[in-house]
Amino acid sequence: MEFLTHIWTIYLFEPIFNVLVWLYGNIARQNFALSVIYLTIGLRIILLPFSVIEEMGKGKHGKLEKEVAAIEKNPHIDPMKKREVVRKLMKEFRVSPWAKMISMFVLALLFLLLYQIFVGGLKPEKMVHLYGWNFHPDYINTVFLGFDMAKTYWYWALIPSLLLFAEIIYEQKKHPHLVKHSDIVYRYLFPFAVFIMLWMLPSIKSVFILTIMLFTLMIKGVRKLSKMMIGWVTD
Numbered sequence: 001m002e003f004l005t006h007i008w009t010i011y012l013f014e015p016i017f018n019v020l021v022w023l024y025g026n027i028a029r030q031n032f033a034l035s036v037i038y039l040t041i042g043l044r045i046i047l048l049p050f051s052v053i054e055e056m057g058k059g060k061h062g063k064l065e066k067e068v069a070a071i072e073k074n075p076h077i078d079p080m081k082k083r084e085v086v087r088k089l090m091k092e093f094r095v096s097p098w099a100k101m102i103s104m105f106v107l108a109l110l111f112l113l114l115y116q117i118f119v120g121g122l123k124p125e126k127m128v129h130l131y132g133w134n135f136h137p138d139y140i141n142t143v144f145l146g147f148d149m150a151k152t153y154w155y156w157a158l159i160p161s162l163l164l165f166a167e168i169i170y171e172q173k174k175h176p177h178l179v180k181h182s183d184i185v186y187r188y189l190f191p192f193a194v195f196i197m198l199w200m201l202p203s204i205k206s207v208f209i210l211t212i213m214l215f216t217l218m219i220k221g222v223r224k225l226s227k228m229m230i231g232w233v234t235d
Contacts, residue, residue: 014129016113025135032122033144036114036204040211043110050103051219107212111205118142118150118202142204149204156206157198163213165191 020035028034044051117126122140130136142150168187172179198206 156203160209161195
C-alpha cells in the first residue's frame with residue numbers, strides 16, 4: 001500500500017500540483033481556479049485526437065441506429081433474418097470505445113487529483129510537494145468570480161447539471177423512436193445525481209466539469225460547421 005501511495009504522490013500528485021502552481025504564478029495571474037481551467041483546456045487539447053476519433057465513432061453509431069431501426073420496423077423480414085442483418089451491420093459499423101476510455105481515464109485521474117489538492121484546503125504543508133525550481137507562493141488565492149472555489153455552492157453545481165440535462169434532451173430528440181422508458185428516467189436521474197455529487201464537493205470540481213463540457217460542445221460545433229462547409233463546397 002505504501003508503494004502505491006508513493007507512486008501516486010511522486011508520479012501523479014506532485015507533477016499536477018506543480019503544473020497548477022506554475023500556472024498560478026506565471027499565467028493565471030495568481031488565481032488558482034484559472035490555473036485549473038488552463039490545465040483542463042491543455043489536457044483536452046492533448047486528448048483532442050482521441051476526441052476526434054470518438055466523434056467519428058458517434059457518427060457511425062448514429063448511422064447504425066438508423067439502419068437497425070429501419071430493419072426492426074420492416075414487417076417483411078422474419079425475426080431470424082433481422083437478427084442476422086443486425087449482426088452484419090454491427091460488424092460493418094463496429095466502433096472501438098478505446099479512444100473514449102483513454103480520455104475518460106485521464107480526466108477521471110485529474111478529477112481525483114484535484115480533490116486531493118483541494119481537500120482540507122491549500123494549506124502550507126502541501127507546499128512541501130513543490131519542486132525547487134517552481135514558484136513558491138505564501139498564499140494561494142482560490143476565489144473565482146467572487147466565490148471561494150474551495151467551498152461548496154449549490155448554484156455552481158447546478159450549472160453543469162443543467163447543461164448535461166439539456167445535452168441529454170438534445171441527443172434523445174435526434175432519435176425519438178429509440179427513446180425508451182429507461183432513457184426518460186436517465187434523462188432526469190443522471191443530471192440530478194451529478195448535481196448532488198458536485199454540491200458535496202469543492203466548487204472547483206463544478207468548474208472543472210463545466211470546462212470539459214464546454215470544450216466538448218466546441219468540438220461538436222466545429223465538427224458540424226466543417227460538415228456544413230463541405231456541403232456548401234460540394235454543392
